[in-house]
Amino acid sequence: MPQTETDLEHLLHRIDGKGYPAYKDIRGNYNFGDFTLLVDHVQGDPFAAPSRLRVRLPMSVTGFPPDTRASRSRSIALRDFLARVFSGECSAVSDRSRGSGKSGLLAMDIPGQEILERSSVMVTDEFVEARFVVGLPAHGRRVLGRQAAAMLCHDVPHLVNKTLKYTHIDQKRLDAHLKAAEDADALRARLPELNLVGFMANGSTLPRRSGVDDRPLRSENVVPFRSPDSLRVEVTLPHAGRVAGMGIPAGVTLIVGGGYHGKSTLLSALERGVYNHIPGDGRELVVTNPTAVKIRAEDGRRVEGVDIRPFIDNLPDHSNAAAFRTDNASGSTSQTANIIEALEVGARVLLLDEDTCATNLMIRDARMQALVEKPGEPITPFIDRVRQLTTLPPVQTETKEGVSSILVLGGSGDYFDVADTVVRMDTYLPYDVTKEAKAIAAQHPTGRQIEGARTWPSLTRRIPLAESLNPRKGKREVSIKARALRAVLFGSEEIDMSAVAQLVDEGQVRAIGQALNLAREKFMDNHRDVAAVVEAVMQEIARQGLDALDRRQTGDYVAFRAYELAAALNRLRTFSVR
Numbered sequence: 001m002p003q004t005e006t007d008l009e010h011l012l013h014r015i016d017g018k019g020y021p022a023y024k025d026i027r028g029n030y031n032f033g034d035f036t037l038l039v040d041h042v043q044g045d046p047f048a049a050p051s052r053l054r055v056r057l058p059m060s061v062t063g064f065p066p067d068t069r070a071s072r073s074r075s076i077a078l079r080d081f082l083a084r085v086f087s088g089e090c091s092a093v094s095d096r097s098r099g100s101g102k103s104g105l106l107a108m109d110i111p112g113q114e115i116l117e118r119s120s121v122m123v124t125d126e127f128v129e130a131r132f133v134v135g136l137p138a139h140g141r142r143v144l145g146r147q148a149a150a151m152l153c154h155d156v157p158h159l160v161n162k163t164l165k166y167t168h169i170d171q172k173r174l175d176a177h178l179k180a181a182e183d184a185d186a187l188r189a190r191l192p193e194l195n196l197v198g199f200m201a202n203g204s205t206l207p208r209r210s211g212v213d214d215r216p217l218r219s220e221n222v223v224p225f226r227s228p229d230s231l232r233v234e235v236t237l238p239h240a241g242r243v244a245g246m247g248i249p250a251g252v253t254l255i256v257g258g259g260y261h262g263k264s265t266l267l268s269a270l271e272r273g274v275y276n277h278i279p280g281d282g283r284e285l286v287v288t289n290p291t292a293v294k295i296r297a298e299d300g301r302r303v304e305g306v307d308i309r310p311f312i313d314n315l316p317d318h319s320n321a322a323a324f325r326t327d328n329a330s331g332s333t334s335q336t337a338n339i340i341e342a343l344e345v346g347a348r349v350l351l352l353d354e355d356t357c358a359t360n361l362m363i364r365d366a367r368m369q370a371l372v373e374k375p376g377e378p379i380t381p382f383i384d385r386v387r388q389l390t391t392l393p394p395v396q397t398e399t400k401e402g403v404s405s406i407l408v409l410g411g412s413g414d415y416f417d418v419a420d421t422v423v424r425m426d427t428y429l430p431y432d433v434t435k436e437a438k439a440i441a442a443q444h445p446t447g448r449q450i451e452g453a454r455t456w457p458s459l460t461r462r463i464p465l466a467e468s469l470n471p472r473k474g475k476r477e478v479s480i481k482a483r484a485l486r487a488v489l490f491g492s493e494e495i496d497m498s499a500v501a502q503l504v505d506e507g508q509v510r511a512i513g514q515a516l517n518l519a520r521e522k523f524m525d526n527h528r529d530v531a532a533v534v535e536a537v538m539q540e541i542a543r544q545g546l547d548a549l550d551r552r553q554t555g556d557y558v559a560f561r562a563y564e565l566a567a568a569l570n571r572l573r574t575f576s577v578r
């Protein structure tokens with residue numbers, strides 16, 4: 001006989017007042033009529049990590065019409081939406097005054113501004129499943145059975161009813177959510193045929209409230225985005241219809257302008273344009289080529305066997321630039337490693353902001369060339385490689401030829417020579433100043449010599465060694481955690497992710513930690529190179545969903561990109577390659 005809600009209630013009343021381990025008896029599945037409650041993991045004591053539960057409702061009970069999940073965009077957006085309502089309602093009913101430790105906690109991770117695939121809500125043709133955590137209530141270390149019964153047999157059914165049934169949710173809001181995701185995906189998919197690497201719709205709101213608050217800036221001083229006529233592109237989207245905005249052409253694009261005129265804000269919006277945004281965010285129709293990677297200097301990082309020769313060669317200590325290693329990279333070597341590693345896993349757009357770049361890697365002007373001649377300078381600056389990048393052959397059959405760069409540069413006009421498009425930000429609005437920049441370049445030659453080889457060298461492949469990844473702490477169990485967006489805790493190693501700009505959710509960081517372990521266990525076979533290992537992990541997740549990362553079926557994970565996974569691997573201080 002399958003157990004029922006009543007059985008659970010009786011059981012909880014029976015263990016009331018007993019020692020906390022008595023809660024272990026409630027593990028199992030319970031039929032609640034409308035749905036099944038699955039108690040997967042029961043915490044060992046009130047202060048331990050909370051218990052993990054799931055609720056599963058047949059699709060017929062949830063009543064979501066088939067068109068709410070008729071495409072991949074929609075089904076991800078539906079799951080994301082349900083995670084928002086479910087987590088919001090969890091916060092409303094969670095009552096921490098119910099006892100000691102985590103007693104009374106009812107929680108699901110609260111999503112931010114991006115619409116992302118999340119393991120906290122799963123949707124199939126048959127069912128909808130929500131995964132959450134519960135702090136089973138205790139007085140000291142004794143079971144509070146009645147409070148537990150109130151939570152599991154009253155609060156949880158209330159939550160399910162209010163948030164997972166089509167008739168009870170805000171259907172208009174859901175519809176807007178699905179449409180926003182579908183439009184953004186459609187827009188992003190059209191970029192290649194338009195020969196664009198980014199698009200920003202007129203009327204978008206780019207600035208954010210603060211460095212720690214990603215919601216749109218709300219003030220009468222916000223200047224809505226408006227494209228210059230020469231870069232204006234019009235597209236027709238499935239729901240928004242005809243939309244006009246600024247197209248950023250493939251090639252080399254400079255964003256120039258005075259300090260505080262909105263250059264970095266524009267670039268940040270492009271960084272985030274690899275993700276879809278929720279309605280009201282202001283960046284719903286700001287999209288970027290999905291392979292765009294933010295590049296920055298990151299001194300102090302580790303670099304393992306990276307071929308940095310396109311930018312740095314003939315180092316004074318005779319270290320091998322074809323397989324460069326350091327435990328403490330400089331500004332220029334760290335930025336170079338970031339570029340080469342991004343290209344290695346298929347990045348086709350590089351985003352650079354002078355605020356966070358190493359100046360000596362970006363430029364070397366005529367006067368400096370005259371003073372420090374080439375044999376004494378290992379660096380070939382980015383300016384002499386950026387055009388070669390635009391003609392690099394495709395990495396995969398799906399990717400187009402060439403790597404584009406979008407650079408925020410207020411300080412050096414030398415780049416006018418190598419740019420295809422120059423956008424000037426003035427009081428937060430873009431102007432196309434390509435012609436003026438080219439005229440100035442003709443009138444004022446830089447006098448500098450082009451440095452480095454005329455062609456991009458073929459780079460050393462790196463084969464990761466599985467044994468260089470150890471997810472265990474001592475001899476104990478696998479231990480993989482996240483520290484907000486800042487670090488992956490992998491065994492006893494802390495992988496510093498603070499310079500990896502395009503992570504937006506702690507669930508991505510957790511997922512990346514698990515993905516490293518999956519890569520180690522399954523795909524690092526001494527034959528696959530870094531790109532193939534990362535690709536194999538991404539394909540496994542594409543096939544099996546986020547549950548490929550953890551057989552415990554938890555709600556902890558959020559989808560991430562190959563670039564951020566590679567970034568974690570490359571920053572692991574024990575990582576080694578052959």
Ligand code: ADP
Binds near residue numbers: 257262265
């Ligand atoms: P820059 O990189 O050119 O020095 P930032 O992008 O850092 O400038 O922007 C400077 C300030 O202006 C920031 O506080 C930002 O929030 C604000 N800002 C940017 N864009 C807008 C806009 N469209 N409307 C209002 N404020 C903006």
Ligand code: MG
Binds near residue numbers: 264
């Ligand atoms: Mg700036």
